[in-house]
Amino acid sequence: MKIYKKASGAQGIPIVPMLDILTILLIFFIVHTEFKRQVNVLQLTLPQTHHLAGERGDNTQVLLEIAANGDLALSGRRISRDNLRDALLQILREAPQTRLQVAAADAASLSSLMEVLDTLTAAGLRVEQVPVRINYSAE
Numbered sequence: 001m002k003i004y005k006k007a008s009g010a011q012g013i014p015i016v017p018m019l020d021i022l023t024i025l026l027i028f029f030i031v032h033t034e035f036k037r038q039v040n041v042l043q044l045t046l047p048q049t050h051h052l053a054g055e056r057g058d059n060t061q062v063l064l065e066i067a068a069n070g071d072l073a074l075s076g077r078r079i080s081r082d083n084l085r086d087a088l089l090q091i092l093r094e095a096p097q098t099r100l101q102v103a104a105a106d107a108a109s110l111s112s113l114m115e116v117l118d119t120l121t122a123a124g125l126r127v128e129q130v131p132v133r134i135n136y137s138a139e
Contacts, residue, residue: 061099062091066116068107081115088123100125102132 064084065073072079074087091098100120104113117127 060095060097061101064100064102064116066102066104066108066112068105070109070112072116081119084116084119085123088120088125092124100130102130104132104134106135108134 062075067073072081072084074084074091079087088100102113102116102120113132117130117132120127120130
């Protein structure tokens with residue numbers, strides 16, 4: 001009498017060899033990927049100009065500086081907080097297209113900056129349109 005062994009069920013997919021092949025492909029693509037770099041196909045020598053007529057930049061920008069101790073300077077001249085509003089109104093009357101920029105020292109207090117912004121609002125300027133730059137020290 002012959003005894004037959006029942007053949008085992010369906011064989012599973014061999015995962016380990018597939019992982020090996022996947023790893024090899026991954027390494028291949030990483031090694032052979034051409035990283036983005038600037039390729040100069042044409043070597044160009046661009047013309048240079050020595051004398052080019054042009055317009056002078058408009059001098060409609062005014063800088064308001066706030067020092068670390070709270071002192072103010074408008075267009076390079078010291079000014080008191082009491083006279084700031086009047087000086088701004090005068091500048092805006094003479095040249096309505098003037099743009100104001102505020103530069104604060106990194107050690108200037110926040111209350112000084114807020115007082116200046118309140119003064120700008122009192123002078124009729126929209127504070128959200130005035131760029132404020134805080135100069136951080138490189139220490």
